[in-house]
Amino acid sequence: AAAATTSTTVPPSATTITDKSEKPQTNNLPNIKILATGGTIAGSSAVNTDTTDYKAGALGIETLINAVPEMKSIANVSGEQVVNVGSPDINNDILLKLAKRTNELLARDDVDGIVITHGTDTLEETAYFLNLVVNSDKPVVVVGSMRPATAISADGPFNLYNAVKVAGASASKGQGVLVLLNDRIGAARYITKTNTTAVDTFKSVEQGYLGAVVGDQVYYYNKSTHKHTTASMFDISILTQLPQVDILYEYQNNGRYLYDAAVAAGAKGIVVAGSGNGSLSKTSTEGAEAAGKKGVIIARSSRVGSGIVSPSTKDAASNFVSTDSLNPQKARILLMLALTQTHDVKEIQSFFNEY
Numbered sequence: 001a002a003a004a005t006t007s008t009t010v011p012p013s014a015t016t017i018t019d020k021s022e023k024p025q026t027n028n029l030p031n032i033k034i035l036a037t038g039g040t041i042a043g044s045s046a047v048n049t050d051t052t053d054y055k056a057g058a059l060g061i062e063t064l065i066n067a068v069p070e071m072k073s074i075a076n077v078s079g080e081q082v083v084n085v086g087s088p089d090i091n092n093d094i095l096l097k098l099a100k101r102t103n104e105l106l107a108r109d110d111v112d113g114i115v116i117t118h119g120t121d122t123l124e125e126t127a128y129f130l131n132l133v134v135n136s137d138k139p140v141v142v143v144g145s146m147r148p149a150t151a152i153s154a155d156g157p158f159n160l161y162n163a164v165k166v167a168g169a170s171a172s173k174g175q176g177v178l179v180l181l182n183d184r185i186g187a188a189r190y191i192t193k194t195n196t197t198a199v200d201t202f203k204s205v206e207q208g209y210l211g212a213v214v215g216d217q218v219y220y221y222n223k224s225t226h227k228h229t230t231a232s233m234f235d236i237s238i239l240t241q242l243p244q245v246d247i248l249y250e251y252q253n254n255g256r257y258l259y260d261a262a263v264a265a266g267a268k269g270i271v272v273a274g275s276g277n278g279s280l281s282k283t284s285t286e287g288a289e290a291a292g293k294k295g296v297i298i299a300r301s302s303r304v305g306s307g308i309v310s311p312s313t314k315d316a317a318s319n320f321v322s323t324d325s326l327n328p329q330k331a332r333i334l335l336m337l338a339l340t341q342t343h344d345v346k347e348i349q350s351f352f353n354e355y
């Protein structure tokens with residue numbers, strides 16, 4: 001991010017960690033806002049060996065910032081608590097609130113980048129949503145941890161420090177929304193949680209990471225080839241809600257009743273976590289086609305965990321779209337946004353090809 005350069009350089013120690021004055025800083029460090037949403041990075045337990053039964057979203061932003069005073073030497077850091085929840089409880093209202101606040105802050109001259117602390121369970125969904133709706137090329141870095149703040153060898157503090165470093169690096173501009181854990185910089189479009197409990201859980205198996213933080217340096221090697229941030233056509237500034245999109249999982253012996261139930265409950269779109277290359281059983285196909293006739297958009301993704309769901313010649317006849325390499329939970333994010341623009345199947349397919 002563009003660091004303000006002035007002739008009067010204030011030593012880093014003169015900055016306050018949580019500056020609520022909203023005045024531009026006068027040193028040459030980048031101004032980074034941390035928006036806190038909860039998760040394990042803000043998790044707490046009475047037992048320091050507890051890595052599973054702790055309370056996620058227990059500690060506030062002040063505590064997280066005060067735990068890493070080293071950030072003062074790399075940025076002017078201030079924080080805001082947006083919500084404080086485990087990430088399974090991040091919902092559409094929170095997504096909209098977070099994205100609007102992010103855009104508001106990025107529009108200001110005295111904000112050079114944003115770091116968002118978040119639970120890891122649904123981190124990739126929030127990161128991808130922001131990737132599609134942030135309308136600035138300033139860095140946005142989403143960070144989490146797998147061990148609560150109270151654990152031996154908690155991974156949160158260093159992840160947070162590195163996230164601030166990445167958010168303050170000029171090379172991070174225009175890279176789309178980034179995800180930082182374990183010294184790796186991932187693209188929101190590609191990265192996913194691959195292990196339920198391991199610290200090195202965030203991977204981009206097919207596409208790779210964009211870069212890494214090693215020592216004092218931020219390194220980039222790749223760029224996301226999909227449209228994001230300033231190139232994205234999605235605008236959430238006037239939205240107060242997002243359309244209901246549900247995910248249905250394929251398995252042997254399934255029935256169409258889940259499709260009927262989703263439609264009855266108000267789904268405007270259904271993402272199918274299909275088997276293999278986005279396959280649906282005959283009974284699911286019946287349910288999906290019946291939903292399609294009622295105007296519900298059906299998007300074929302895959303339960304496999306990696307790979308592309310390729311377009312099928314049968315899609316046009318059934319009014320289905322295919323989701324490229326987006327996993328079901330990210331396909332749901334894109335389909336919600338697509339449905340704010342159009343219900344045309346061809347147009348929605350083109351969004352899945354481009355974003």
Ligand SMILES: NC(=O)C[C@H](N)C(=O)O
Pocket residue numbers: 038039040041056085086087088118119120121122144145146147
């Ligand atoms: N590691 C974590 O952050 C998991 C936690 N359950 C959450 O997503 O909030």
